[in-house]
Amino acid sequence: MTKLKEATHVQAEKSAEHRVPAPCAMVIFGASGDLTERKLVPALYYLSRAGLLPDGFSVIGCAKTQYTDESFRDKMQKAVKKYLDLPDSDHEAVNAFTRDVHYISDDFGDAKAYDQLKKLLDQLDQQRGTSGNRLFYLATPPSFFPVIVNHLGAVGLAEPKEQNKTWTRIVIEKPFGRDLQSARELNQAVTSVFKEDQIYRIDHYLGKETVQNLLVFRFGNGIFEPFWNRRYIDHVQIAVAEEIGVENRGAYYEEAGLVRDMIQNHVLSLLSLITMEPPAIFDARAVRDEKAKVMRAIRPIPLDRLSEYAVRGQYVEGWTDGNKLPAYRSEPKVSPQSTTETYAALKLFIDNWRWADVPFYLRSGKRLPKRISEITIKFRRAPHLLFKGTGTTSIEPNHLSIHIQPDEGMSLMFNAKIPGTTMQIRPVTMEFHYEDAFGQTPPTTAYETLLLDCMLGDPMLFTRDDFVDLAWEVLTPLLNRWKEDGKKGLSFYESGTWGPPEADAFIERDGRKWQEL
Ligand code: BG6
Numbered sequence: 001m002t003k004l005k006e007a008t009h010v011q012a013e014k015s016a017e018h019r020v021p022a023p024c025a026m027v028i029f030g031a032s033g034d035l036t037e038r039k040l041v042p043a044l045y046y047l048s049r050a051g052l053l054p055d056g057f058s059v060i061g062c063a064k065t066q067y068t069d070e071s072f073r074d075k076m077q078k079a080v081k082k083y084l085d086l087p088d089s090d091h092e093a094v095n096a097f098t099r100d101v102h103y104i105s106d107d108f109g110d111a112k113a114y115d116q117l118k119k120l121l122d123q124l125d126q127q128r129g130t131s132g133n134r135l136f137y138l139a140t141p142p143s144f145f146p147v148i149v150n151h152l153g154a155v156g157l158a159e160p161k162e163q164n165k166t167w168t169r170i171v172i173e174k175p176f177g178r179d180l181q182s183a184r185e186l187n188q189a190v191t192s193v194f195k196e197d198q199i200y201r202i203d204h205y206l207g208k209e210t211v212q213n214l215l216v217f218r219f220g221n222g223i224f225e226p227f228w229n230r231r232y233i234d235h236v237q238i239a240v241a242e243e244i245g246v247e248n249r250g251a252y253y254e255e256a257g258l259v260r261d262m263i264q265n266h267v268l269s270l271l272s273l274i275t276m277e278p279p280a281i282f283d284a285r286a287v288r289d290e291k292a293k294v295m296r297a298i299r300p301i302p303l304d305r306l307s308e309y310a311v312r313g314q315y316v317e318g319w320t321d322g323n324k325l326p327a328y329r330s331e332p333k334v335s336p337q338s339t340t341e342t343y344a345a346l347k348l349f350i351d352n353w354r355w356a357d358v359p360f361y362l363r364s365g366k367r368l369p370k371r372i373s374e375i376t377i378k379f380r381r382a383p384h385l386l387f388k389g390t391g392t393t394s395i396e397p398n399h400l401s402i403h404i405q406p407d408e409g410m411s412l413m414f415n416a417k418i419p420g421t422t423m424q425i426r427p428v429t430m431e432f433h434y435e436d437a438f439g440q441t442p443p444t445t446a447y448e449t450l451l452l453d454c455m456l457g458d459p460m461l462f463t464r465d466d467f468v469d470l471a472w473e474v475l476t477p478l479l480n481r482w483k484e485d486g487k488k489g490l491s492f493y494e495s496g497t498w499g500p501p502e503a504d505a506f507i508e509r510d511g512r513k514w515q516e517l
Pocket of ligand 1: 242
């Protein structure tokens with residue numbers, strides 16, 4: 001991996017230059033969990049190899065499990081090698097990187113552990129020159145968020161060590177609350193200790209290259225915006241499909257379900273980027289203002305006609321590549337009578353000038369045939385069928401597909417004449433692939449960008465409190481109704497299929513169909 005030579009020390013918002021943050025220490029609460037080893041530490045290693053971490057950068061892991069510094073380092077070394085699939089030649093570099101990793105055993109509620117943490121941070125400031133800059137990362141189950149925040153406040157770690165000279169920031173993993181009220185309570189708890197500009201609510205979809213590119217695509221080109229509205233667009237589909245089931249997260253998923261896990265954050269973030277107005281300037285405040293504005297315009301889901309607006313499903317047994325897949329209700333830590341949804345399809349409207357009466361169909365699910373995230377803009381049909389005399393009875397409307405993952409890129413479908421002496425028409429696509437245009441895209445997990453932005457103090461790709469609130473405002477009534485309804489209205493689908501048949505009927509009733517993925 002090449003060292004990025006032009007890196008400089010600055011603290012500004014997104015620029016074209018590679019930037020290295022000021023020296024700092026990062027504390028990960030919940031460090032023995034999956035997220036730390038699968039995403040966070042590999043992302044930090046990646047940044048370190050790219051020369052984007054400051055000298056002296058140090059990591060302190062905190063969790064209940066008992067580790068020594070040595071055994072925790074060992075676990076992190078194995079994780080980085082495994083999840084980045086590194087060749088043996090990189091192993092020495094990984095070992096060197098984890099020498100700056102420390103561990104404190106803490107059940108998150110013990111004041112003594114926070115005293116120990118404070119001492120260790122002060123010591124790192126002296127020994128490694130981390131100079132009082134601190135990044136706290138909450139990767140624990142959400143019930144611990146208020147506890148940790150309060151302890152950090154009580155021990156004096158929430159304030160910057162020296163006003164105006166050092167920084168202290170806190171990253172909060174999703175889910176941010178489980179409904180409107182709990183999100184507000186959590187926000188209240190966090191903001192009673194940290195100021196809003198210290199709080200970074202993370203949604204890793206916003207760090208994905210293709211998601212960041214949505215703004216460049218829309219506002220860096222003159223040709224798309226003129227038809228990006230109700231006059232030309234019939235409807236929009238956003239699909240986030242996953243092949244995996246709930247894996248070992250049954251306990252969490254039983255409490256969350258698909259809408260809380262994927263739609264409240266990732267899918268609504270995509271929706272806001274596709275539909276927001278152009279910001280006045282490219283900075284965090286202006287971009288996040290526009291995202292919130294469009295969220296505010298989402299029409300409440302009419303609960304008296306719920307079946308026209310929402311479908312929920314749960315996977316049952318199925319097969320993929322000759323392997324039998326278990327039903328959701330047989331997954332570990334899942335109730336055999338569970339009514340938790342593992343699939344949802346919603347129809348939303350945005351009541352503003354640009355989007356009035358354009359339906360937005362969102363769908364996401366686990367145990368679908370493949371992992372794919374795609375946004376499809378379906379344009380209105382050509383107003384007049386000029387070619388009917390030639391035997392053409394209908395012409396497909398154009399659509400633009402934005403492939404978020406995998407195979408990042410875009411494709412525009414339009415109609416063309418089949419070469420030959422007759423007049424026959426067939427849809428064709430014009431394709432753009434990131435890999436072809438820019439060569440191999442970096443193997444990032446999105447956390448690299450987001451962690452770096454946070455250390456640099458750029459909150460543009462993080463979710464502001466008003467967005468979280470508005471997202472819950474849209475979804476809480478729906479979730480409450482589903483809870484009341486229990487199994488009534490819950491559909492089922494075989495693992496490895498594209499969701500329940502009711503979801504097809506749902507969109508077909510509107511005279512449309514799901515885009516094939
Ligand atoms: C997480 C969800 O936020 O996103 C998971 O909690 C889901 O359930 C994951 O699997 C999907 O992320 P990605 O980047 O693989 O699409």
